[in-house]
Amino acid sequence: MIPAAFDYHRPDSLQDALGLLQTHGEDARVMAGGHSLIPMMKLRMAEVPHLIDLQAITGLRGITIDGATLRLGAMVTQHEIIEHAGLSCAAPILREAALQIADPQVRYMGTIGGNVANGDPGNDMPGLMQCLGAEFTLVGPDGTRSVAARAFYEAAYMTARTDDEILTAISFPATTGGYAYEKQKRKIGDYATAAAAVLLTRKGGTCASASIAMTNLSDVPVWSEAAAQALVGTACDDTAIKAAMAAMDADIDPGEDNRGPVAFKRHVAGVILSRAISRAWSRT
Amino acid sequence: MSKKMQITLTVNGEAQDLLAEPRELLIHVLRERLNITGPHIGCETSHCGACTVTMDGKSVKSCTVFVAQANGASITTIEGISTPDSLHVLQNAFREHHGLQCGFCTPGMITRAIQLLEDNPNPTEEEVRFGMAGNLCRCTGYQNIVKSVLAAATEMSAAREAAE
Ligand SMILES: Cc1cc2nc3c(=O)[nH]c(=O)nc-3n(C[C@H](O)[C@H](O)[C@H](O)COP(=O)(O)OP(=O)(O)OC[C@H]3O[C@@H](n4cnc5c(N)ncnc54)[C@H](O)[C@@H]3O)c2cc1C
Ligand code: FES
Numbered sequence: 001m002i003p004a005a006f007d008y009h010r011p012d013s014l015q016d017a018l019g020l021l022q023t024h025g026e027d028a029r030v031m032a033g034g035h036s037l038i039p040m041m042k043l044r045m046a047e048v049p050h051l052i053d054l055q056a057i058t059g060l061r062g063i064t065i066d067g068a069t070l071r072l073g074a075m076v077t078q079h080e081i082i083e084h085a086g087l088s089c090a091a092p093i094l095r096e097a098a099l100q101i102a103d104p105q106v107r108y109m110g111t112i113g114g115n116v117a118n119g120d121p122g123n124d125m126p127g128l129m130q131c132l133g134a135e136f137t138l139v140g141p142d143g144t145r146s147v148a149a150r151a152f153y154e155a156a157y158m159t160a161r162t163d164d165e166i167l168t169a170i171s172f173p174a175t176t177g178g179y180a181y182e183k184q185k186r187k188i189g190d191y192a193t194a195a196a197a198v199l200l201t202r203k204g205g206t207c208a209s210a211s212i213a214m215t216n217l218s219d220v221p222v223w224s225e226a227a228a229q230a231l232v233g234t235a236c237d238d239t240a241i242k243a244a245m246a247a248m249d250a251d252i253d254p255g256e257d258n259r260g261p262v263a264f265k266r267h268v269a270g271v272i273l274s275r276a277i278s279r280a281w282s283r284t
Numbered sequence: 285m286s287k288k289m290q291i292t293l294t295v296n297g298e299a300q301d302l303l304a305e306p307r308e309l310l311i312h313v314l315r316e317r318l319n320i321t322g323p324h325i326g327c328e329t330s331h332c333g334a335c336t337v338t339m340d341g342k343s344v345k346s347c348t349v350f351v352a353q354a355n356g357a358s359i360t361t362i363e364g365i366s367t368p369d370s371l372h373v374l375q376n377a378f379r380e381h382h383g384l385q386c387g388f389c390t391p392g393m394i395t396r397a398i399q400l401l402e403d404n405p406n407p408t409e410e411e412v413r414f415g416m417a418g419n420l421c422r423c424t425g426y427q428n429i430v431k432s433v434l435a436a437a438t439e440m441s442a443a444r445e446a447a448e
């Protein structure tokens with residue numbers, strides 16, 4: 001379990017990190033917490049002749065809450081998300097999801113930026129970012145651009161980020177109404193068999209707006225507008241939840257693997273979504 | 285082989301300077317170069333927590349940290365928490381409450397538990413179970429590990445209150 005040899009770089013500014021990516025091209029890769037990348041390097045599924053550790057770039061850290069907009073530096077860890085009181089108030093779904101990622105040791109090291117940039121369908125944050133309508137800030141040699149989370153994922157491990165860009169921050173609006181992040185896993189610390197992120201608002205007795213995203217049920221996270229639409233205007237009763245489950249089922253495309261056959265995954269996805277909707281509705 | 289680099293670590297309060305390849309894992313450097321063999325290798329794949337050490341106030345799996353990444357950091361292993369003549373409260377609690385059988389997981393368990401109680405000095409049973417979830421034990425069934433951590437938490441709080 002020893003990775004191939006590499007040269008290690010620890011730049012202390014974003015400009016230096018971008019410069020190293022330019023100089024070394026395809027041979028270079030950035031590392032955040034390393035808790036997806038190091039296991040891949042140990043298995044020699046990833047070879048990185050020039051490893052650029054982002055830990056010393058202070059500009060990539062920090063959580064800011066500016067009115068109704070939240071901004072997280074790419075190097076904010078899952079542990080920091082869980083501990084941040086302001087964030088838990090402004091977008092409690094983020095803490096609920098972070099608590100279901102991996103285990104304490106991994107959460108001290110794993111970052112939000114690494115989790116969303118990785119492109120692994122098993123990661124939990126990409127689905128949640130679809131649900132929240134987050135924007136990702138990318139900085140490259142040609143400057144800064146913003147990409148919607150919902151337009152970021154192209155295929156497993158393929159994203160809209162080009163190799164010479166660094167993800168610097170994630171921003172999204174504060175949430176109102178009910179929320180739930182529900183995840184089925186084989187054991188604590190496991191990736192999802194299926195997970196659902198649900199945000200709902202209520203007006204009187206009915207659902208005024210909804211956003212629903214699913215994790216690990218396709219090679220990209222699935223934002224299901226149809227499932228959300230099935231809830232709007234209803235009282236989120238059994239009939240409405242069944243309609244949302246059917247709409248979601250048409251949007252996912254799970255594959256068979258060691259977490260089970262396709263029929264099982266579709267079944268679990270339905271159960272998880274139904275629980276998430278009920279819990280979110282009970283919190284509106 | 286890649287170029288070696290100069291690494292400086294503070295391990296259990298002592299400065300350590302060594303030359304290492306950046307790809308070397310922290311656990312290997314601790315065990316094989318510094319002869320600090322308390323942290324164990326159970327799985328080497330980031331799952332079991334036997335290799336847990338404290339790095340700058342964080343519990344980490346040292347099989348998933350490159351030594352280059354740890355350069356400059358302060359590391360505490362089970363060896364650094366006490367002396368054989370005066371055990372740490374958690375070590376005594378594990379002994380009292382049968383928190384170990386074969387002992388393989390214990391250095392990781394205790395190192396993790398110390399940081400857990402640092403972050404949350406008065407945890408509930410559920411919080412202990414959740415906070416220890418990154419450490420696997422093949423022997424005890426966890427019951428007595430949880431008891432040991434809760435007992436240590438009570439004792440440490442009582443000692444803090446008495447000191448105030
Ligand atoms: C035992 C275990 C269990 C886990 N369980 C879960 C789980 O249940 N759910 C889950 O979501 N995750 C899980 N993970 C993964 C963990 O959350 C990772 O920490 C996370 O996926 C990646 O974050 P990182 O900071 O470690 O990124 P790294 O591993 O450092 O990087 C991951 C990838 O993203 C790229 N990258 C990182 N930062 C940037 C940036 N700023 N700009 C551009 N590219 C970047 C890297 O080049 C690399 O390709 C688990 C990991 C382990 C070891
Ligand atoms: S040896 Fe590091 S987690 Fe098992």
Ligand code: FES
Binds near residue numbers: 383385386390422
């Ligand atoms: S006491 Fe044997 S593995 Fe825990």
